[in-house]
Amino acid sequence: MAKSHKPVVWFPFAAGGTVIAFFLPVIVVLTFMAALGHVPAGLGYERMHAFAGSGLGKLIIFGVVALSLWSSAHRLRCTCYDFGLRADTLVATVLYIGAIAGSILSAVYLMKI
């Protein structure tokens, strides 16, 4: 049977696409409210810090950020190719390294909270 590394890329991509579809719009709404000067009560330091400080909160935040990053990296790779940037190996390397670095950084920041 032919082996492929595609499932490894594909699973987080599909999971990320689903997470982005379900959760990113409402998260953007929350920071948009902050951008308009109406910071939602839950985005205050005390409550955000308490949420990100709990085990479940860390897991949720890391899951959303890491999966969204990975899915975006994969989609950006396809977007670059479709717009005529055909150096796919280079693009994929840069984007995937970026997504992995972003995920590791998120984990490090979450551990500090």
Place this chain on the structure above:
Amino acid sequence: MSRKPLVRECPPTTWYFRQPRYLRYMSREITSVFVGAYCVLLVVGLQRLAAGPAAWEAFLLGLRSADSIVFHLLALAATFYHAATWFNATQKAMPIQVGEDFVPGNIISGAHYVAWAVLSVVVLFLAGVF
């Protein structure tokens, strides 16, 4: 020696202008740029949150620039468009068969829209919007 060499007429950077459906495909592709940029903003936000109350408040204040508002409008459009097209595609990606028949596609997509609405309201509630 072939008398009619194959000329592939597919300009790599402008092919999607040929058909409206290619343009729709590419308009969905472009949303990934704003989603990706927003993910970077989320990572920066986590860093600011870990740096303490003053850094977090400064981060929230920094969101109030005109650039940030424009970016948020683009990110809003991109994430809602991504979500809608994703849920519309679910009926093709995972058809459900019951007995001999397939569940109608709009029920599958509709269920995703309902779940999306419920989850969004729950997140807004938990974030203290209402």
